[in-house]
Amino acid sequence: MTMGWALKTPLLSCLLWPGMVWAVERFPPPQFETDYVRPEVLLAKPRPVVWDYIDLAFLAIGLGTASWLAHRYRHRRAILGLMLASVLYLGFFRKGCICPVGAVQNVVLAIANSEYNLPLSVVFIFGLPLLFALFFGRVFCGAICPLGAVQDLVLLRPVAIPVWLESIGRLAAYIYLGLAIASTAISGVFLVCRYDPFVSAFRFSGNLYILILGGCILLIALFIGRPYCRFLCPYGVILRNLSRLTRRMISISPDKCIDCGLCAKACPFGAIRPPVTRPKGQAIATLKALLLWWVAASTIIMLAGFFLGSLAARGIARLDSTVQMASNLQAGSDGPSHIRDAVAAYLASGGTAEALLEKARVTLARYRMAGGLLGGWIGLVIGLKALGACIKWPQDGYRADPASCLACGRCFAYCPREHLRRGKLESHDH
Amino acid sequence: MSHMTTSTEQDKNRLVTSIRVVASSTAMVAGVFTVALVILLAAEFLRASYLDVSYQSQIASQRSRLHQIADQDEAIRQIRQLDLSWRRSVFAWYRFSHLASRTLFIAIGILILSIQIVDYLAGPTPAKPGASRPPARSAVLEPLHLASLVAVGVLGAVAAVIGLQAPVPGLQAQASAAQPSERHWYRFRGPEGAGISPYSEIPVGFDGPTNQGILWKTAIPLPGHSSPVLWEDRLFVTGADTNDCQVYCLDANNGQILWVGHVKVQPDRLPKVPAETGLAAPTMATDGRQAYAIFATGDLVAFDMAGRLVWQVSLGLPDSPYGYASSLEAFDGLVIVQFDQGQPEDRASKVIALDGRSGKAVWQVNRPVGASWTSPILARIGTAWQLITVANPMIIAYDPRTGQELWRAEAVAGDLAASPIAAEGLVLAVQPYAKLVAVKADGRGDVTKTHVAWENDKAGPEVCSPLCDGRYVYLLDSSGMLTAIDLKGQLVYQQVIDLQFKASPSLAGKELLLISEDGTMLRIAAGPEFKELARYQIGEECTASPAFSRGRIYIRGRQHIFCIATKGSQDQTSQ
Amino acid sequence: MNKKDQDVIPRRSFLKEALWGGCLVGLGGLAGLSIARAKRSGLVWQIDPSKCIACGRCATHCVLEPSAVRCVHDFKVCGYCRICFGFFDPQPLAINEGAENQLCPTGALVRKFVEDPYYQYTVDESLCIGCGRCVKGCNAFGNGSLKLQVKHDICVNCNSCSIAEVCPTGAFRRIPAHHAYLWGI
Numbered sequence A: 001m002t003m004g005w006a007l008k009t010p011l012l013s014c015l016l017w018p019g020m021v022w023a024v025e026r027f028p029p030p031q032f033e034t035d036y037v038r039p040e041v042l043l044a045k046p047r048p049v050v051w052d053y054i055d056l057a058f059l060a061i062g063l064g065t066a067s068w069l070a071h072r073y074r075h076r077r078a079i080l081g082l083m084l085a086s087v088l089y090l091g092f093f094r095k096g097c098i099c100p101v102g103a104v105q106n107v108v109l110a111i112a113n114s115e116y117n118l119p120l121s122v123v124f125i126f127g128l129p130l131l132f133a134l135f136f137g138r139v140f141c142g143a144i145c146p147l148g149a150v151q152d153l154v155l156l157r158p159v160a161i162p163v164w165l166e167s168i169g170r171l172a173a174y175i176y177l178g179l180a181i182a183s184t185a186i187s188g189v190f191l192v193c194r195y196d197p198f199v200s201a202f203r204f205s206g207n208l209y210i211l212i213l214g215g216c217i218l219l220i221a222l223f224i225g226r227p228y229c230r231f232l233c234p235y236g237v238i239l240r241n242l243s244r245l246t247r248r249m250i251s252i253s254p255d256k257c258i259d260c261g262l263c264a265k266a267c268p269f270g271a272i273r274p275p276v277t278r279p280k281g282q283a284i285a286t287l288k289a290l291l292l293w294w295v296a297a298s299t300i301i302m303l304a305g306f307f308l309g310s311l312a313a314r315g316i317a318r319l320d321s322t323v324q325m326a327s328n329l330q331a332g333s334d335g336p337s338h339i340r341d342a343v344a345a346y347l348a349s350g351g352t353a354e355a356l357l358e359k360a361r362v363t364l365a366r367y368r369m370a371g372g373l374l375g376g377w378i379g380l381v382i383g384l385k386a387l388g389a390c391i392k393w394p395q396d397g398y399r400a401d402p403a404s405c406l407a408c409g410r411c412f413a414y415c416p417r418e419h420l421r422r423g424k425l426e427s428h429d430h
Numbered sequence B: 001m002s003h004m005t006t007s008t009e010q011d012k013n014r015l016v017t018s019i020r021v022v023a024s025s026t027a028m029v030a031g032v033f034t035v036a037l038v039i040l041l042a043a044e045f046l047r048a049s050y051l052d053v054s055y056q057s058q059i060a061s062q063r064s065r066l067h068q069i070a071d072q073d074e075a076i077r078q079i080r081q082l083d084l085s086w087r088r089s090v091f092a093w094y095r096f097s098h099l100a101s102r103t104l105f106i107a108i109g110i111l112i113l114s115i116q117i118v119d120y121l122a123g124p125t126p127a128k129p130g131a132s133r134p135p136a137r138s139a140v141l142e143p144l145h146l147a148s149l150v151a152v153g154v155l156g157a158v159a160a161v162i163g164l165q166a167p168v169p170g171l172q173a174q175a176s177a178a179q180p181s182e183r184h185w186y187r188f189r190g191p192e193g194a195g196i197s198p199y200s201e202i203p204v205g206f207d208g209p210t211n212q213g214i215l216w217k218t219a220i221p222l223p224g225h226s227s228p229v230l231w232e233d234r235l236f237v238t239g240a241d242t243n244d245c246q247v248y249c250l251d252a253n254n255g256q257i258l259w260v261g262h263v264k265v266q267p268d269r270l271p272k273v274p275a276e277t278g279l280a281a282p283t284m285a286t287d288g289r290q291a292y293a294i295f296a297t298g299d300l301v302a303f304d305m306a307g308r309l310v311w312q313v314s315l316g317l318p319d320s321p322y323g324y325a326s327s328l329e330a331f332d333g334l335v336i337v338q339f340d341q342g343q344p345e346d347r348a349s350k351v352i353a354l355d356g357r358s359g360k361a362v363w364q365v366n367r368p369v370g371a372s373w374t375s376p377i378l379a380r381i382g383t384a385w386q387l388i389t390v391a392n393p394m395i396i397a398y399d400p401r402t403g404q405e406l407w408r409a410e411a412v413a414g415d416l417a418a419s420p421i422a423a424e425g426l427v428l429a430v431q432p433y434a435k436l437v438a439v440k441a442d443g444r445g446d447v448t449k450t451h452v453a454w455e456n457d458k459a460g461p462e463v464c465s466p467l468c469d470g471r472y473v474y475l476l477d478s479s480g481m482l483t484a485i486d487l488k489g490q491l492v493y494q495q496v497i498d499l500q501f502k503a504s505p506s507l508a509g510k511e512l513l514l515i516s517e518d519g520t521m522l523r524i525a526a527g528p529e530f531k532e533l534a535r536y537q538i539g540e541e542c543t544a545s546p547a548f549s550r551g552r553i554y555i556r557g558r559q560h561i562f563c564i565a566t567k568g569s570q571d572q573t574s575q
Numbered sequence C: 001m002n003k004k005d006q007d008v009i010p011r012r013s014f015l016k017e018a019l020w021g022g023c024l025v026g027l028g029g030l031a032g033l034s035i036a037r038a039k040r041s042g043l044v045w046q047i048d049p050s051k052c053i054a055c056g057r058c059a060t061h062c063v064l065e066p067s068a069v070r071c072v073h074d075f076k077v078c079g080y081c082r083i084c085f086g087f088f089d090p091q092p093l094a095i096n097e098g099a100e101n102q103l104c105p106t107g108a109l110v111r112k113f114v115e116d117p118y119y120q121y122t123v124d125e126s127l128c129i130g131c132g133r134c135v136k137g138c139n140a141f142g143n144g145s146l147k148l149q150v151k152h153d154i155c156v157n158c159n160s161c162s163i164a165e166v167c168p169t170g171a172f173r174r175i176p177a178h179h180a181y182l183w184g185i
Helices: A050-073 A076-093 A100-112 A120-136 A139-144 A146-153 A163-187 A199-203 A208-221 A227-231 A234-243 A262-266 A282-319 A321-331 A337-348 A353-390 A416-421 B007-065 B072-122 B143-165 B567-571 C003-037 C057-061 C133-141 C162-166
Strands: B214-219 B229-231 B234-240 B244-251 B257-264 B290-294 B299-304 B309-314 B329-331 B334-339 B349-355 B361-367 B377-381 B384-390 B395-398 B405-409 B421-423 B426-431 B435-440 B452-456 B472-476 B481-486 B491-496 B506-508 B511-515 B520-525 B532-537 B547-549 B552-556 B560-565 C043-047 C069-073 C109-115 C118-123 C146-150 C172-176
Touching: A050 A076, A050 A120, A050 A139, A076 A139, A076 A146, A076 B072, A100 A120, A100 A163, A100 A234, A100 C003, A120 A139, A120 A234, A120 C003, A139 A146, A139 A234, A146 A199, A146 A208, A146 A227, A163 A227, A163 A234, A163 A282, A163 A353, A163 B143, A199 A208, A208 A227, A282 A321, A282 A353, A282 B143, A321 A337, A321 A353, A337 A353, A337 B299, A337 B309, A353 B143, B007 B072, B229 B547, B234 B290, B244 B290, B244 B299, B257 B299, B299 B334, B329 B377, B329 B384, B377 B421, B395 B426, C057 C162, C069 C118, C133 C146, C162 C172
Parallel strands: none
Antiparallel strands: B214 B560, B229 B234, B234 B244, B244 B257, B290 B299, B299 B309, B329 B334, B334 B349, B349 B361, B377 B384, B384 B395, B395 B405, B421 B426, B426 B435, B435 B452, B472 B481, B481 B491, B506 B511, B511 B520, B520 B532, B547 B552, B552 B560, C043 C146, C043 C172, C069 C146, C109 C118
């Protein structure tokens, strides 16, 4: 924990004195008579670049192994072992940074801001798990992601959450993703990194409030499986939507399901869905009518979302430091101390109030547009969820929803067909 | 066949049981250890933070006092001891947190590992008997799901609309800060320099020596005659000696000195002023974003609210016999200085307006007047603002935005120290030992012959500025004579008070507040008859005029600033 | 699956396949776009001494304790003054190393006599907490040879540096890792 906030004492200001703060050489270089030699100042180099590629290799091999473990080997213990290795290496050794969850922002910044030079390794950190998701599902989440691993390891007695609550919770992740993209593209602020609850644990040190937040989420994770992954992770939003299209879905057992439902109760994340019977006759007509209503309703919801989002943008714009500075300039002396100092430094270096206000107005306009898009997007998501609540594809047997299945491997041990297949049970139908 | 267990199976069972026992006891021990370590870490953190703040503030206060106190050796010893203690506690915390966090990691790791072993050995959780599997879903709608989505949508809409009510502070309001709010006591004698408190609640029944009714009292290190100025919860005042000019910012709620700004006195720019007058006679001005101060050395400084020096300008050493004393004015982002010096024929006097943010001169006007000790006022005459100045021999009004001269009247003479006031379309100026002059303020050009409404020679205070309550003008001599004159120039009453006065009188509600040099505050009813209502002791000599906020009076005494408050206003922050 | 489904499934699977292909192409395109803009070397955080005002937030906002920012001394620029404005309080009681005379709260700046009238000032990094008081003094009254810099053997290179978020002058920026220090310039 840092006690940095306690070190902000008035001592500095008591020693304030006027005068220039920029460096100016006022004293001439000394002429030494003795044979004094100036000491050498050696400054440590940062981590060699090769480590970035070692990490990429770990990621790629890990993802490949995780895919094989989830689809072929199908044993929870092995996945647990890989998860442990990953949390130790990617988490505690590499301090959990840069992670694919944060890499979303780096990529957005690279697209939005031409001055930001995106390191090559970050592109792959962002893209590899998504690529694997298109082929194998959310294998990244189950065995590789250190944030997920931390939550998975503390899971004690999972409590089942009703479907509608789960759906609403996931909406929060969509909103978080939208906010993260907007704030990165417009202000260069990395929201996801700022509020990352677990990275302070990996560093053994961090902001007190974030540590408390992480602790609270872990306490929740004792009973509600992987709350950050399911309800907050912005990268998870992308992963789940790509996983819906995956080539190979994770199957609980390759044999025919006997509808015992044991796997669904074993899954701590509510990812295994009961079968859906086909609609018959009258029901089909109802469904078709519902579809038409849905198109109309969704359009209205999206438009409403667009409008409301641009209104709410004013609140979101407060994330931006230029907006904060301009509002401090106009409103007087309130605001956090670093904003007040920033305004003073800006003015002292010759900046004009008009230029700052103009920049803030431009930023505010951008947030309005971004807010509108975000609102419309959330409207669309709500509409699609409503559609999902009304109309479902027929499904026989209990299946893992590829969007929600985190490939943790717990369900395999509960399926009787799987036991049979592995020779642990005697078959009764010979 | 299944009921008979072989010996190897029995051994295996025993092994499994023993591992399970070991693992579960390890888990419990690790769990208890983790909880204990977390509590210890939290406690150490709180202790270290508290100590850090405590030591640092002690060191800071000791260091700031070091030059003034007599027993320096003792103070040095204390500072060094405190410094050592602080360093010890900080580095001990670093070492402890480093060690404790890694130990915690290991403990939690062992905890999780042992729990997982126990879990694994226990096997998959058996299904609860009789519990049904999640039923098959039909293909039609889930009403609860749909309803919850609608609810979320509505909530989101409400949140967005509420967000509409709370716009980004400051950015939306295009209202320019043309004039500091009439409710802030932002300059000498408050808004328009009238000495009228915007609040009518007056604290009553205080007594300085017994600390009754005194909300706080703070010692100001260096002396000065300047009055305190106030913006919301920030109080500013200056003090100076021959080495150092200082600007103090106090928290108006508790009197704590938040920061001290220093302006070094250049030895070649040290004016010859009597030690009694000092360099810190002019009162500051603030526009809420910055605080401006000027000293008798001619140094004009601007500090921001956090105490950072924004700019500093030297206007040159003013040639002012008793020491430069004109207070500052702030208007529309400008800071305005009445810089009078020398004799009228020297043409060295000027009014300068500088841009508050950059310190660059925006306009400057030379004026045919000599040195004066009055302060300019900014008054609303009709629909426009006028900057009104009084010096020997003219009363001149300027447009505060451009410096263009609006009118002048040659109506006064001598060493003018009482500042003018504007009331009911008249500008009222005082010539010491001589008269009160009323000039109609709606003229243009030289209005000496046309717009002097009346003069009354019954009183001529040489220090205290006049006060008008809308019906009568009150003049206070330093010898204690209070004169009331009506707006037609007729004397209403004269009363001698048995005290000496340097501070200018103020008006709060329907009462005059007078503060004598020996620290007595009098409440006198405003009206056609003299009626003294009460007297209170501040407990210290006082020459500066008070500042007002809701239910509070701030008085600068010789060594302290006092905040006098009514009971109810103890918890007030800003108005 | 019975015959009725055969008609429905191909349409559904075609849609799914198309979307899948689209996502793959999209991902590839995104990757390609990023690679086109990408630079080979990684980025690290560093302080630009020409913008730094030594406000003190480097010591308080780093996620590590003590901060990864430390004071660095450029000996080529130092004037080796007897009364060093980075070492001494602006109004020292005496010219000695007493705590009441020093700016550095932890005593990390070490003063050593070299020859008359020169003194050498070195930074003991194990004690420096990166508060910048010496930097401010040296900039205000000295040669500006003391600078705050991010030490890369300590810094964990967070994706979003907590100090950069609050630096009032924006002196904190990302620079290529192969030229990781911004001093001596």
